[in-house]
Amino acid sequence: GDSVTQMEGPVTLSEEAFLTINCTYTATGYPSLFWYVQYPGEGLQLLLKATKADDKGSNKGFEATYRKETTSFHLEKGSVQVSDSAVYFCALYNGGKLIFGQGTELSVKP
Amino acid sequence: DAGVIQSPRHEVTEMGQEVTLRCKPISGHDYLFWYRQTMMRGLELLIYFNNNVPIDDSGMPEDRFSAKMPNASFSTLKIQPSEPRDSAVYFCASFSWPEAFFGQGTRLTVV
Numbered sequence: 059g060d061s062v063t064q065m066e067g068p069v070t071l072s073e074e075a076f077l078t079i080n081c082t083y084t085a086t087g088y089p090s091l092f093w094y095v096q097y098p099g100e101g102l103q104l105l106l107k108a109t110k111a112d113d114k115g116s117n118k119g120f121e122a123t124y125r126k127e128t129t130s131f132h133l134e135k136g137s138v139q140v141s142d143s144a145v146y147f148c149a150l151y152n153g154g155k156l157i158f159g160q161g162t163e164l165s166v167k168p
Numbered sequence: 169d170a171g172v173i174q175s176p177r178h179e180v181t182e183m184g185q186e187v188t189l190r191c192k193p194i195s196g197h198d199y200l201f202w203y204r205q206t207m208m209r210g211l212e213l214l215i216y217f218n219n220n221v222p223i224d225d226s227g228m229p230e231d232r233f234s235a236k237m238p239n240a241s242f243s244t245l246k247i248q249p250s251e252p253r254d255s256a257v258y259f260c261a262s263f264s265w266p267e268a269f270f271g272q273g274t275r276l277t278v279v
Contacts, residue, residue, distance in 0.1 A: 101270025102270045103270070151266075154216070154218055156263060160209075160211075161211060
């Protein structure tokens with residue numbers, strides 16, 4: 059069945075460092091891909107999305123490009139802030155089903 | 169709209185008791201998902217509904233778990249009997265393309 063695999067955390071960075079969180083997927087057909095973010099004590103919130111190959115999703119300085127050839131959707135940000143500390147989830151939507159990866163915890167230190 | 173509303177926010181119960189978690193989705197959304205979040209297993213999809221009809225319950229761990237959606241504005245997830253390994257945060261999410269909206273979750277502790 060469909061699945062999403064993320065790099066394991068936690069990831070600890072200094073403020074203004076470059077961020078990459080890897081995500082790969084397995085799916086039949088043409089899924090849509092998402093990144094969600096979870097702050098402590100809250101539910102998940104949509105961060106960005108891409109609905110077809112080569113699409114780039116972006117929001118709040120975060121970007122991810124839908125790479126069908128490598129079945130990947132890596133999350134990047136050029137300069138992280140302390141306020142970006144959270145858990146990040148990669149997800150795919152395919153045929154009505156919304157499946158998430160394990161989540162990657164990011165901690166940004168001042 | 170107030171968003172997705174889950175109740176209770178916290179539930180502590182004894183092993184063997186029945187537990188019912190509730191979810192009120194966003195009006196007009198046609199999909200509803202139930203997830204379980206643990207440190208070990210991450211965010212697992214338990215079951216999802218489309219227009220109140222259960223579509224895929226293959227993620228429900230055992231027969232002790234059941235879910236219903238009697239109408240478009242209400243869903244329940246029931247565990248009977250509960251066990252300590254059911255302790256987790258349970259989320260419901262209401263989906264209308266292209267975004268899922270999550271409730272704040274129910275933290276279940278079974279002692």
